[in-house]
Every structure is written in C-alpha cells, then in structure tokens.
Amino acid sequence: MVPVFLWLLVLITAGIQVAQVHQHRSLLAQWQKLDSIRMDLMQEQTRLLLEISTLTALGRIDQRARKQLTMTEATDIQVLQQ
Numbered sequence: 797m798v799p800v801f802l803w804l805l806v807l808i809t810a811g812i813q814v815a816q817v818h819q820h821r822s823l824l825a826q827w828q829k830l831d832s833i834r835m836d837l838m839q840e841q842t843r844l845l846l847e848i849s850t851l852t853a854l855g856r857i858d859q860r861a862r863k864q865l866t867m868t869e870a871t872d873i874q875v876l877q878q
Contacts, residue, residue, distance in 0.1 A: 861867045
C-alpha cells in the first residue's frame, strides 16, 4: 500500500514539475518578445528625437521662413519707452 502511495506522489510531483517548466518557458518566450519590442521602440524614440531637433533648429526655421513665407529682416525698428 505504501509503495503505491509513494509512486502516486512521485507521479503527481513530476506532473507539477513539468507544468512549472512549461509555464516558465512560455513566460520567458513572452518576455523575450516584449523586450525586443521595447528595444525597437527605444530606437524609434531616439530617431524621432533626432528628427525633432533637426526640424526645430533655429537656422532651419529662419531659412524656411525666408524661403517659403518670403520673410525678411525688419529695417525700420522703433523702441517705445514709457
């Protein structure tokens, strides 16, 4: 009777162990996929930050204002004082 009980206990414990290993591997695969997505998003953020800094550079804004909006420097400047 005792040997049957011990074999049953061993089989149950082995089944739990297999389930735990399977769950661990599934979670590891999911984590690796999410980490890959995170790295891609970080690279995209860096690229976008560089693009924003390029587009908002003062010289570029000045050049664009002069060409597209035909803006020029003010020649007649008045300073008002109280």
